[in-house]
Amino acid sequence: MGTHNDPSIPKPPPPTPEEQRRLDELYAKFEASHMVPLWTEIGDLMPQVPKPAAIPYTWRWQDLLPLAEDAGELVPVGRGGERRAIALANPGLGGRPYISPTLWCAIQYLGPKEVAPEHRHSQNAFRFVVEGEGVWTVVNGDPVRMSRGDFLLTPGWNFHGHYNESDAPMAWIDGLDIPFVHYTDTSFFEFGIDRVTDESTPEISRSERLWCNPGLRPLSGLQDTVNSPIGAYRWEHTDRALTEQLALEDEGHPATVEQGHAAVRYVNPTTGGDVMPTIRAEFHRLREGSQTAKTRKVGSEVFQVFEGRGRFIIDDEVHEVETGDIVVSPSWAATEIQAESALDLFAFNDRPIMEKLHFSRTHTEGELQ
Amino acid sequence: MGTHNDPSIPKPPPPTPEEQRRLDELYAKFEASHMVPLWTEIGDLMPQVPKPAAIPYTWRWQDLLPLAEDAGELVPVGRGGERRAIALANPGLGGRPYISPTLWCAIQYLGPKEVAPEHRHSQNAFRFVVEGEGVWTVVNGDPVRMSRGDFLLTPGWNFHGHYNESDAPMAWIDGLDIPFVHYTDTSFFEFGIDRVTDESTPEISRSERLWCNPGLRPLSGLQDTVNSPIGAYRWEHTDRALTEQLALEDEGHPATVEQGHAAVRYVNPTTGGDVMPTIRAEFHRLREGSQTAKTRKVGSEVFQVFEGRGRFIIDDEVHEVETGDIVVSPSWAATEIQAESALDLFAFNDRPIMEKLHFSRTHTEGELQ
Amino acid sequence: MGTHNDPSIPKPPPPTPEEQRRLDELYAKFEASHMVPLWTEIGDLMPQVPKPAAIPYTWRWQDLLPLAEDAGELVPVGRGGERRAIALANPGLGGRPYISPTLWCAIQYLGPKEVAPEHRHSQNAFRFVVEGEGVWTVVNGDPVRMSRGDFLLTPGWNFHGHYNESDAPMAWIDGLDIPFVHYTDTSFFEFGIDRVTDESTPEISRSERLWCNPGLRPLSGLQDTVNSPIGAYRWEHTDRALTEQLALEDEGHPATVEQGHAAVRYVNPTTGGDVMPTIRAEFHRLREGSQTAKTRKVGSEVFQVFEGRGRFIIDDEVHEVETGDIVVSPSWAATEIQAESALDLFAFNDRPIMEKLHFSRTHTEGELQ
Amino acid sequence: MGTHNDPSIPKPPPPTPEEQRRLDELYAKFEASHMVPLWTEIGDLMPQVPKPAAIPYTWRWQDLLPLAEDAGELVPVGRGGERRAIALANPGLGGRPYISPTLWCAIQYLGPKEVAPEHRHSQNAFRFVVEGEGVWTVVNGDPVRMSRGDFLLTPGWNFHGHYNESDAPMAWIDGLDIPFVHYTDTSFFEFGIDRVTDESTPEISRSERLWCNPGLRPLSGLQDTVNSPIGAYRWEHTDRALTEQLALEDEGHPATVEQGHAAVRYVNPTTGGDVMPTIRAEFHRLREGSQTAKTRKVGSEVFQVFEGRGRFIIDDEVHEVETGDIVVSPSWAATEIQAESALDLFAFNDRPIMEKLHFSRTHTEGELQ
Known part of the structure; x- marks a missing residue:
C-alpha cells in the first residue's frame, strides 16, 4: 500500500489532528460508497516495473511423480473431477493452483487402461511428455498417440479425453491458461461422453497426416484457423530441427x-x-557449457528440463535442475540459463497475450534499449 | 471449492476411514510440495459459464461528486499520489479499487488552477467528461481541451498531465486497464515534469488538427499506430453522428x-x-421508450449516463439511472437497457482483450446461437 | 529485342554460316511450336530498371474542355455507349485509351438535365471535380452531390449513374483501373436501369452522414469493407486539413x-x-516557391492541377502547368514539382498494386538507399 | 472495337451526312489531342465477362524436349543471354513469349557441367522438375539440389544461378511473372558472378534444414517474410501428403x-x-477415372502433367495430355480435368494477384452463386 515512495519526492507536511479527523471521515465515506482513493494505492497498483506476487520457483520431478503415483492409487479418475491432475501452486500466489497469474501447469497421471472422460472448455490446453508412452488423447474424435518428447494440443472448445491402452501408468504435464481465464471471467465448460469417442491407437493422428507435410497445405484446409490444426508435434521432428x-x-x-x-x-x-x-x-537446446543472455521479459514462463543438467539464475537466485524439473520465471525476472551438460528444455509462456495487447518489453543485459 | 456438481453425475462411494486417512496424508503432502489437485477445485475454477465475483452495481453521480469535492479540500494533488482520483470499487471484488477484474473507473477532481503532474505508464487511459470545462490535459506535449461530452485519450506510455486554467473546479471520469495490468504484471511507470510541458489553452489540439478530417490521412502519418493518434473525440461530432x-x-x-x-x-x-x-x-443513444435486446457478452462493461433517465436490467435486477450515474455489467450478465426519456450513454469495456484472445461470445435472448 | 547489352559482357564469336543455318532452322521450329527463346528477348523483357513505353505527358484543360463540349453537342449519352467520357491516351501506348499501362483518366461531360444510365463493373472508379456543379452521382441508390474540389467514389461492382439536375453542363475527370483490368482479364460488366434509381438532390449523401464523423464508426458498420464506404470526400475537409x-x-x-x-x-x-x-x-498543396524532392517510384501517377501555376520536371523535361492541366508520370520517372504560385494538386496512382504485390521501390535524389 | 452490342439496346438513328462530317472532324481532333472516346471502345474494353486474348493451348513434352536439346547444341549459355530457356508463347498473344498475360513458362536446359551465371531480378521465379537430376540451383549462396518432382523457389531479388554437376543434360520448367512485371513496368535486374557462389552439392539445402520441420519455426527466423524461405519442396513430401x-x-x-x-x-x-x-x-492428384467439377475462375493457370494420362476440357475443347505436357487455361475459361489413369498434375497460377486486388471470382457449374 502506498504512494510512489521515490526518495526524490518531497513529503507533504503531516496533517494536523483536525485534518486527520476529517480525512478519516472522508475515507470512511469512501468505503461506505465503494470507492478507493488512488493516491494511497498507486505505488502498489502501478509499480515502476512489474512487481509480481508470483516468485521464481522450482519443482522436482522426483517429488512430483511419487505424489502423482499416490494419487493414482487413492483417487479415481472420472466424471465430476474429470482429470487426475495436480497443479503446481506458485508459493507467492497464496495457495491458488496457479504456477503464474496467467498459467496453469499440472502433472497428470493415468493408470493402466484408465480413461479420462471427454469434455471441452474455453481454456486452451496442451500436454508435454517427459517420459513414458501408452496413452492416446482423443481430440475431436482424432486419437493422438502420446510419447516421450511429443507436444500435444487440445485448444479451446475442442472435445478431448485420454485413454491409457497400456498396462503401465503414464504421467505427463498439462499446460493451460486456467488462471487467466478464471481472472477474466471467460470460462465455458461442457461435458462429453464418459469414455473417448474413438479407442483406436494409430501411430499417427489424422491431423498429422493432413498437416505435417512441410511447406504443404491441404486444399481442403485453406481457411486459416485460430488454433493449430496439428494434434501432435513429434519429438523426432523437434530433435532433428535442433540438431x-x-x-x-x-x-x-x-x-x-x-x-x-x-x-x-x-x-x-x-x-x-x-x-x-x-x-x-x-x-530449446543448449550445448554443454553454454549459457543464455540474462534477459527480462514481460510475461511469465515455465520450463521443464527434458534432458540434461543445468541451472537457472533468476533474479540472482540459483536453481539447479535436472531431467523433469519444472521452473517458473515470473514477469520481468532477470533470467539466465546455464547448461552443465547438453541441456534440452521445453518451455511455455503467456507472451501471445502480451504481444497482442502490446504490453511486450524485453531487456537483455548489456544491450542498449 | 468443488467438483462439477452436476446432479446427473453419480457420486462415488464415500472413502473408508483408512482411505480418508491416506487421502488426508496425500493432501498434506500436496500442500507441502506446493501442489493443488484439480479434482477438488474444478467446479469453481472452470465453471460452465462465467461466474464473476464482480457484481452488477450502480454508483450515483450525486454521491460521487460531493466526495470528490471533499477530497478536493482535504487532499493535495501532486507528485507521489499523482492524481486526485477515487476509484469505484466493485463490491464483489473484496475492496480492490476495481470496477471489474479488468477495468478501472474513477472520478478525478481538479481545483481551480491546480496541476496534476506529468507521468507515463504502460496502463492505457481515457477521460470522459459528463459536465464542466476548464481543464486541459497535455498528452506528449499537446494540450487538449476537456469539455462536456468529450472523450479524451492518454494511451499507454504517453506522458500526460492535467492543468485547470479556470477559476472553477472540474470533475470527470477516468477509465483505465489498471486491474488487468496489475494482474498480468505488466506495469511500467515513469515520472515526468512536476507541472505540464505546455500550459497554453488552444481550442483544439494539434492531434485533432492533423487527424480529425474525415476520410483524410496526413501523408506525414502513414505508419499505422497501436493507439489512436486523436487526443479528443469532440461531443459535437458524436452528437451529430447519432442524430x-x-x-x-x-x-x-x-x-x-x-x-x-x-x-x-x-x-x-x-x-x-x-x-x-x-x-x-x-x-449509445436510445430514443425515449426504446430498449435494447437482452444480451450476454463475455467481458465486462461500464456505462455512464450522459443525459436522460432509464433503467438497466442486469441479471433480472433493476438499476434506475439518471445523468452521471455509473453502472457496471460483469462478464456474461444478461443486460438490457430501457430508455425512460431519450437516453445518452457513454460506455467502455474490455472486449478488445476478449476478441484478440478469441474468448468472445455473445448470446442475445431469442436468437438462435 | 536483345540480350543484356552490357559493354562489360564479352561478345561470343559470330556463328559460322553452317551454325547460322542451323540456328535459323531452330528458330523457325521454335516459331512453329509457339516457343520463343529468352536469350534474344531478355534485354527488353527484363530491363535493369523499368523502361516504360508510356511517356511523361501533359494535357491542357483548355484543350480538353472544348472537345468535351463539342462531344456534348454531337454525341448522345445513353445505353450502349454508357458515358460521354473521352480518355487521355498516352502517346507512348500506341493509341490505346490508357494514360498509363494500369490507369485510365478521362474527361466526362454531361449536358443540362442529361442522365448517364446505371451500370456496374469490376473496374474501380472515382471522379474528381476541378470546376462546376449540378450533377449527382447515384451510387447503389445513394445520390451524391458533385462540386468543385470533391473526390467521389464508385468502387468495383457498385451500381452507379449520373444525373445533371441543373441547366448548365458539367465536366469532371474520371479515374479507373480499366487498363489493368483489361490486361489481366478481370472485367465484369452489368447494365442497370436506364436512368438513376433516386433523382433527389440532397446536400450530402447518406454515406457521408454515416461515415464522415471523424474518429467515429457506426456500430451498424463494424464489418471492414474492401472499398471505402464514403461516397464523397468534400473539398471543405481537404482544404481544412491542408491549411x-x-x-x-x-x-x-x-x-x-x-x-x-x-x-x-x-x-x-x-x-x-x-x-x-x-x-x-x-x-497535395505546395507553398508558393516550394518544390518537392526529385523522386523515382515504381508505378505510374497522374496529377491534375486544382489551382495555381507550377511545373513538373519529369526525367529532366519541363512541363509548365496551370489549373485543370493533367500530367502523367510513368513508372520510375524522376519527378519533381515546383510551385510558381501556391499550388494545389489532385493525384492518383496505382501504388496499392505495387505495395500489395511487393514491387514497390522509391529512390529520392540525394538520399542513401 | 465497339459499344456494348446488347440486342436489347435500341440503336440510335444513323447520323446525317452533316453530323457524320462533324463527328469525323471531332474524332480527328481527339486523335490529334491524344484522346480516345469511351463510347466506341467500351464493348471491347469492359466486356461483360473476361474475354482473354490468350487461348487455351497445350504443348507436348515430346515436342519441347528435342527443341531444348537442339538449343543445347547450338546456343551457349552465359552472361548476356543468361539462361538457355525457351518460353511457351500463347498463340493468342501475338508472338509474345507469354503463356498468359501474367505468366511465363519456359523449358530450361543445361548441358553436362554447364553453369548458368548468377543474377537477380524483381521477377519471381520457380522451377519444377518433371524428369532428370544433377543440377543444383544456388539461391543466395545456398545450393539446392533439383530432382524429379521437386518444386524450387527463387523469389524476387534473390541472387541465383544453376550448376549441372553431372555428365548428363537436364531440362525442367521455369515459371515466372515476367509478363505481369513487364506490363506494369516493375522490372529491376542485376548481374551477379559469372559462375555460382557455391559449387558444393549437398543432398538438402540449408533452407530445408532450417524450415522443413513440420509445425516448427526456428527462433532465429521469427520475422515473417514476403517469400517462402524454403528453397525446395521435395517430391517425397508432396507424394506422401497426397497419398x-x-x-x-x-x-x-x-x-x-x-x-x-x-x-x-x-x-x-x-x-x-x-x-x-x-x-x-x-x-493435384486425381484417382483413375475421376474428374474435377467444371469451373471458371478469374486469372490464368498453367498445368504440367507429372505422371499419367487424362484430358482437359477447356471451353468445350478437349486436350488429351500425358506426362510432361503443359496446358494453359486463360481467365474465366470453363475448365474440367478427367483422369484416364491416375493423374498427377503440377499447377501454377496468378490468383494471389487476383485475391489481393479483390478481382477473384469463381463459378462452378451446377452450384448457385
Missing part, C-alpha cells in the same frame, strides 16, 4: 538464436503464428 | 444498430479498430 | 510531408488504407 | 478437395500463405 541448427552453426551459417543455443517455436501452420491464442510453446 | 443515424432510420435507411438505438464506436483512424489495445469505448 | 498542416508547420510542429508541402491521402475509414484495392488518391 | 489425403478419404474422413481429388498448395511457412506474392503453386 540441424547446431550443425549449421558448426558450418558457419546463421541458424541458432545465440551461440550454442538452438531453439524452435511450435506454430500454427495456417498462419505461422502461435499454436493457441494465449500460450506460446518452444523447445 | 444522423436516427434521422436515417426515420427516412427508412439502415443506420442504427437496432430499432431506436443509435451507436458509434470511437476508433483509431489509422486502422479503423479500437482506440487502445485493451479498451473499447462507445456512445 | 492546418501548413499552420502547424508555421508553428514549428511536424505535420507536412516535406518543407512547404502539405498532403493528405483519401482513405477507407474501416481500415485506414486506400479507398479502393488498385487506386490510391491524394491531394 | 495420405486419398487414404483418409478411403477411411471416410474429410481430406480431399472433391471426391477422388487430392491437392496441396505450396506455402510460405512464416505466414501459411502463397510462396511468392504473384504466383500460387499447387499439386
Whole structure:
C-alpha cells in the first residue's frame, strides 16, 4: 500500500489532528460508497516495473511423480473431477493452483487402461511428455498417440479425453491458461461422453497426416484457423530441427538464436503464428557449457528440463535442475540459463497475450534499449 | 471449492476411514510440495459459464461528486499520489479499487488552477467528461481541451498531465486497464515534469488538427499506430453522428444498430479498430421508450449516463439511472437497457482483450446461437 | 529485342554460316511450336530498371474542355455507349485509351438535365471535380452531390449513374483501373436501369452522414469493407486539413510531408488504407516557391492541377502547368514539382498494386538507399 | 472495337451526312489531342465477362524436349543471354513469349557441367522438375539440389544461378511473372558472378534444414517474410501428403478437395500463405477415372502433367495430355480435368494477384452463386 515512495519526492507536511479527523471521515465515506482513493494505492497498483506476487520457483520431478503415483492409487479418475491432475501452486500466489497469474501447469497421471472422460472448455490446453508412452488423447474424435518428447494440443472448445491402452501408468504435464481465464471471467465448460469417442491407437493422428507435410497445405484446409490444426508435434521432428541448427552453426551459417543455443517455436501452420491464442510453446537446446543472455521479459514462463543438467539464475537466485524439473520465471525476472551438460528444455509462456495487447518489453543485459 | 456438481453425475462411494486417512496424508503432502489437485477445485475454477465475483452495481453521480469535492479540500494533488482520483470499487471484488477484474473507473477532481503532474505508464487511459470545462490535459506535449461530452485519450506510455486554467473546479471520469495490468504484471511507470510541458489553452489540439478530417490521412502519418493518434473525440461530432443515424432510420435507411438505438464506436483512424489495445469505448443513444435486446457478452462493461433517465436490467435486477450515474455489467450478465426519456450513454469495456484472445461470445435472448 | 547489352559482357564469336543455318532452322521450329527463346528477348523483357513505353505527358484543360463540349453537342449519352467520357491516351501506348499501362483518366461531360444510365463493373472508379456543379452521382441508390474540389467514389461492382439536375453542363475527370483490368482479364460488366434509381438532390449523401464523423464508426458498420464506404470526400475537409498542416508547420510542429508541402491521402475509414484495392488518391498543396524532392517510384501517377501555376520536371523535361492541366508520370520517372504560385494538386496512382504485390521501390535524389 | 452490342439496346438513328462530317472532324481532333472516346471502345474494353486474348493451348513434352536439346547444341549459355530457356508463347498473344498475360513458362536446359551465371531480378521465379537430376540451383549462396518432382523457389531479388554437376543434360520448367512485371513496368535486374557462389552439392539445402520441420519455426527466423524461405519442396513430401489425403478419404474422413481429388498448395511457412506474392503453386492428384467439377475462375493457370494420362476440357475443347505436357487455361475459361489413369498434375497460377486486388471470382457449374 502506498504512494510512489521515490526518495526524490518531497513529503507533504503531516496533517494536523483536525485534518486527520476529517480525512478519516472522508475515507470512511469512501468505503461506505465503494470507492478507493488512488493516491494511497498507486505505488502498489502501478509499480515502476512489474512487481509480481508470483516468485521464481522450482519443482522436482522426483517429488512430483511419487505424489502423482499416490494419487493414482487413492483417487479415481472420472466424471465430476474429470482429470487426475495436480497443479503446481506458485508459493507467492497464496495457495491458488496457479504456477503464474496467467498459467496453469499440472502433472497428470493415468493408470493402466484408465480413461479420462471427454469434455471441452474455453481454456486452451496442451500436454508435454517427459517420459513414458501408452496413452492416446482423443481430440475431436482424432486419437493422438502420446510419447516421450511429443507436444500435444487440445485448444479451446475442442472435445478431448485420454485413454491409457497400456498396462503401465503414464504421467505427463498439462499446460493451460486456467488462471487467466478464471481472472477474466471467460470460462465455458461442457461435458462429453464418459469414455473417448474413438479407442483406436494409430501411430499417427489424422491431423498429422493432413498437416505435417512441410511447406504443404491441404486444399481442403485453406481457411486459416485460430488454433493449430496439428494434434501432435513429434519429438523426432523437434530433435532433428535442433540438431540441424547446431550443425549449421558448426558450418558457419546463421541458424541458432545465440551461440550454442538452438531453439524452435511450435506454430500454427495456417498462419505461422502461435499454436493457441494465449500460450506460446518452444523447445530449446543448449550445448554443454553454454549459457543464455540474462534477459527480462514481460510475461511469465515455465520450463521443464527434458534432458540434461543445468541451472537457472533468476533474479540472482540459483536453481539447479535436472531431467523433469519444472521452473517458473515470473514477469520481468532477470533470467539466465546455464547448461552443465547438453541441456534440452521445453518451455511455455503467456507472451501471445502480451504481444497482442502490446504490453511486450524485453531487456537483455548489456544491450542498449 | 468443488467438483462439477452436476446432479446427473453419480457420486462415488464415500472413502473408508483408512482411505480418508491416506487421502488426508496425500493432501498434506500436496500442500507441502506446493501442489493443488484439480479434482477438488474444478467446479469453481472452470465453471460452465462465467461466474464473476464482480457484481452488477450502480454508483450515483450525486454521491460521487460531493466526495470528490471533499477530497478536493482535504487532499493535495501532486507528485507521489499523482492524481486526485477515487476509484469505484466493485463490491464483489473484496475492496480492490476495481470496477471489474479488468477495468478501472474513477472520478478525478481538479481545483481551480491546480496541476496534476506529468507521468507515463504502460496502463492505457481515457477521460470522459459528463459536465464542466476548464481543464486541459497535455498528452506528449499537446494540450487538449476537456469539455462536456468529450472523450479524451492518454494511451499507454504517453506522458500526460492535467492543468485547470479556470477559476472553477472540474470533475470527470477516468477509465483505465489498471486491474488487468496489475494482474498480468505488466506495469511500467515513469515520472515526468512536476507541472505540464505546455500550459497554453488552444481550442483544439494539434492531434485533432492533423487527424480529425474525415476520410483524410496526413501523408506525414502513414505508419499505422497501436493507439489512436486523436487526443479528443469532440461531443459535437458524436452528437451529430447519432442524430444522423436516427434521422436515417426515420427516412427508412439502415443506420442504427437496432430499432431506436443509435451507436458509434470511437476508433483509431489509422486502422479503423479500437482506440487502445485493451479498451473499447462507445456512445449509445436510445430514443425515449426504446430498449435494447437482452444480451450476454463475455467481458465486462461500464456505462455512464450522459443525459436522460432509464433503467438497466442486469441479471433480472433493476438499476434506475439518471445523468452521471455509473453502472457496471460483469462478464456474461444478461443486460438490457430501457430508455425512460431519450437516453445518452457513454460506455467502455474490455472486449478488445476478449476478441484478440478469441474468448468472445455473445448470446442475445431469442436468437438462435 | 536483345540480350543484356552490357559493354562489360564479352561478345561470343559470330556463328559460322553452317551454325547460322542451323540456328535459323531452330528458330523457325521454335516459331512453329509457339516457343520463343529468352536469350534474344531478355534485354527488353527484363530491363535493369523499368523502361516504360508510356511517356511523361501533359494535357491542357483548355484543350480538353472544348472537345468535351463539342462531344456534348454531337454525341448522345445513353445505353450502349454508357458515358460521354473521352480518355487521355498516352502517346507512348500506341493509341490505346490508357494514360498509363494500369490507369485510365478521362474527361466526362454531361449536358443540362442529361442522365448517364446505371451500370456496374469490376473496374474501380472515382471522379474528381476541378470546376462546376449540378450533377449527382447515384451510387447503389445513394445520390451524391458533385462540386468543385470533391473526390467521389464508385468502387468495383457498385451500381452507379449520373444525373445533371441543373441547366448548365458539367465536366469532371474520371479515374479507373480499366487498363489493368483489361490486361489481366478481370472485367465484369452489368447494365442497370436506364436512368438513376433516386433523382433527389440532397446536400450530402447518406454515406457521408454515416461515415464522415471523424474518429467515429457506426456500430451498424463494424464489418471492414474492401472499398471505402464514403461516397464523397468534400473539398471543405481537404482544404481544412491542408491549411492546418501548413499552420502547424508555421508553428514549428511536424505535420507536412516535406518543407512547404502539405498532403493528405483519401482513405477507407474501416481500415485506414486506400479507398479502393488498385487506386490510391491524394491531394497535395505546395507553398508558393516550394518544390518537392526529385523522386523515382515504381508505378505510374497522374496529377491534375486544382489551382495555381507550377511545373513538373519529369526525367529532366519541363512541363509548365496551370489549373485543370493533367500530367502523367510513368513508372520510375524522376519527378519533381515546383510551385510558381501556391499550388494545389489532385493525384492518383496505382501504388496499392505495387505495395500489395511487393514491387514497390522509391529512390529520392540525394538520399542513401 | 465497339459499344456494348446488347440486342436489347435500341440503336440510335444513323447520323446525317452533316453530323457524320462533324463527328469525323471531332474524332480527328481527339486523335490529334491524344484522346480516345469511351463510347466506341467500351464493348471491347469492359466486356461483360473476361474475354482473354490468350487461348487455351497445350504443348507436348515430346515436342519441347528435342527443341531444348537442339538449343543445347547450338546456343551457349552465359552472361548476356543468361539462361538457355525457351518460353511457351500463347498463340493468342501475338508472338509474345507469354503463356498468359501474367505468366511465363519456359523449358530450361543445361548441358553436362554447364553453369548458368548468377543474377537477380524483381521477377519471381520457380522451377519444377518433371524428369532428370544433377543440377543444383544456388539461391543466395545456398545450393539446392533439383530432382524429379521437386518444386524450387527463387523469389524476387534473390541472387541465383544453376550448376549441372553431372555428365548428363537436364531440362525442367521455369515459371515466372515476367509478363505481369513487364506490363506494369516493375522490372529491376542485376548481374551477379559469372559462375555460382557455391559449387558444393549437398543432398538438402540449408533452407530445408532450417524450415522443413513440420509445425516448427526456428527462433532465429521469427520475422515473417514476403517469400517462402524454403528453397525446395521435395517430391517425397508432396507424394506422401497426397497419398495420405486419398487414404483418409478411403477411411471416410474429410481430406480431399472433391471426391477422388487430392491437392496441396505450396506455402510460405512464416505466414501459411502463397510462396511468392504473384504466383500460387499447387499439386493435384486425381484417382483413375475421376474428374474435377467444371469451373471458371478469374486469372490464368498453367498445368504440367507429372505422371499419367487424362484430358482437359477447356471451353468445350478437349486436350488429351500425358506426362510432361503443359496446358494453359486463360481467365474465366470453363475448365474440367478427367483422369484416364491416375493423374498427377503440377499447377501454377496468378490468383494471389487476383485475391489481393479483390478481382477473384469463381463459378462452378451446377452450384448457385
